[in-house]
Amino acid sequence: MLRGEQGAAVQEAIRFQVEVGRFFGAEGFVRITNAHVMGDIEVMGDGGFGFLERIAGEGAKCRVATDSNARCMHFDDVACLKPDAKEEAKERRVVQILRDMRVATTDTCINYQTVYQPKLGEHVAWGDTGTVIYANSVFGARTNYEGGFSSFAAALTGRTPAYGFHLDAPRRGSIAVRLEATMRDVADWGAIGRIVGHPNQDYFAVPVIDGAKAMPLSDELKHLGASLASYxxxxxYHLVGVTPEAPTAAEAFGGRAPVSRMTITDADIENVYRSYRYAEGAKNVVVFSGPQLSIFEMQELAGRFAGRKVAPGMHVFVTTNHAIHSDASRLGYLRTLEEAGVTVLQGVCFYILQRLTEIRAENGWVNLVSNSAKLVNTITAHRFNTVLRRTADCVDIACTGVLR
Amino acid sequence: MKEGFSPRYDLNRVTGVITRIGHSAEGESIKDRILVIPTTKGGVAGGWAFNDLLHKGIAPKALVFGKLNPVMVQGAVLAKLPITEGWTRNALEDIRTGQRIRVDPAARTITVF
Structure with missing residues (x-):
């Protein structure tokens, strides 16, 4: 590969991987079975667009099964979310380039729920933080964050440098978290992510959470992981008695002494909700996104919005992937949501929407309320005032217009 | 900056100005600056973002991290930006915004002029 006998794109990919691997002192490569690539015009810009076009022109083809992360445009006609026409044309071209490179453009950040579930010990190269933490924690699969060209490079070479979470040692727990709180909503799991993640910002920190009272659902672990990754x-992370590398706390730590300990009570979770302040504003949004919703989240939301209407001055957005959008349509959930005045977007995630700063200003939106702890953190560069609330509260806020 | 940094959460990637409300470097441009950053937040955006910033002419000169995640390295390698990790002294106390510094990643030194 390094000599270029497999083409210029593969050569460039393996050179890139050698350089990244060298930074982390990797002693070699591991073969991967699956890649998840993130390439949208909002984050890659013209520089990345030109780069991708060039390597595709050199004949770049994924040699392992590869799918794509959520896009920055929905391509549906939603008047209040108009992208730039020029950027939209580029985004459509990006999708075509990915397909030419043999990427299945599923446009999803929940590939672990709908596309591919790697097994214990399986090495993959996933390029979205929420997918990475789910793969490592819940499946016991092995991947680092593979951002930008990194996941493409892995898809092209079928391998990735062996550092970080591909190795045994970094997977051992480092922070002991005693969970005393009773978990009532996905937002509570997201709140834990903020409580544990924010004061411990460190890629190599691995919380071991002990004390879950009930078996957490996939959607709950999705929000926990997305939030830990974000903050x-x-x-x-390990969840004792739940995730595969943590049958016991001792096994999760693997002999490593915890560097810190914390306890999370009901009061700590309530304090997270209390920490948000509404700003003065007549127009606001409630967003269910980040990560995209599963079919069961769509079902739950349809049930909560059934027979209600979104209040004047409020906009409500839901994002999911194409597969679940199609199922939700067939099952009637979409119709229920749309009758209530909810806008459902497919193949996107809300916080990565192209020209979101301008969209917010054009619509005069001030507060963004969400049940996603990740979303209320990631969207802040666009100057929304963000507020985390439980799912039922979000629906009530959406339908009454009362910010509480 | 005194806190974690993500090109997605904190930065307006059109202007190169840090726009997150309440960020310790809010209002500062990153163009042609050496960014001294204690930790990373998020996110895979950095994988593409530094290359994009370079293309737009608003990239920083170098990245000096206390602790980083692989995305910052992946992004820096793509954009050919010098990047370092690990401080033996607290760089946030030794270096102030606006000072001229030289970063030598190979020698693992920072010189303050």
Whole structure:
């Protein structure tokens, strides 16, 4: 590969991987079975667009099964979310380039729920933080954050440098978290992510959470992981008695002494909700996104919005992937949501929407209320005032217009 | 900056100005600056973002991290930006905004002029 006998794109990919691997002192490569690539015009810009076009022109093809992360545009006609026409044309071209490179453009940040579930010990190269932490923690699969060209490079070479979470040692727990709180909503799990992640920002910190009273659902672990990754830049957690590398706390720590200990009570979770302040504003949004919703989240939301209407001055957005959008349509959930005045977007995630700063200003939106702890953290560069609330509260706020 | 940094959460990637409300470097441009950053937040955006900033002519000169995640390295390698990790002294006390510094990643030194 390094000599270029497999083409210029593969050569460039392996050179890139050698350089990254060298930074982390990797002693070699591991073969991967699956890649998840993130390439949208909002984050890659013209520089990345030109780069991708060039390597595709050199004949770049994924040699392992590869899918794509959520896009920055929905391509549906939603008047209040108009992208730039020029950027939209580029985004469509990006999708075509990915397909030419043999990427299955699923446009999803919940590939672990709908596309591919790697097994214990399976090495993959996933390019979205929420997917990475789910793979490492819940499946016991092995991946680092593979951002930008990194996941493409892995898809092209079928391998990735062996550092970080591909190795045994970094997977051992480092922070002991005693969970005393009773968990009532996905937002509570997200709140834990903020409580643990924010004061411990460290990619190599691995919280071991002990004390879950009931078996957490996939959607709950999705929100926990997405939030830990967002606030703490973390790539793995253990949930004792739940996740595969943590049958016991002792096994999760693997002999490593915890560097810190914390306890999370009901009061700590309530304090997270209390920490948000509404700003003065007549127009506001409630957003269910980040990560995209599963079919069961769509079902739950349809049930909560059934027979209600979104209040004047409020906009409500839901994002999911194409597969779940199609199922939700067939099952009637979409119709229920749309009758209530909810806008459902497919193949996107809300916080990565192209020209979101301008969209917010054009619509005069001030507060963004969400049940996603990740979303209320990631969207802040666009100057929304963000508020985390439980799912039922979000629906009530959406339908009454009362910010509480 | 006194806190974690993510090109997605904190930065307006059109202007190169840090726009997150309440960020310790809110209002500062990153263009042609050496960014001294204690930790990372998020996020895979950095993988593409530094290359994009370079293309737009608003990239920083170098990245000096206390602790980083692989995305910052992946992004810096793509954009050919010098990047370092690990401080033997607290760089946030030794270096102030606006000072001229030289970073030598190979020698693992920072010189303050």
């Amino acid at each position: 703490g830049s973390m790539a793995m």
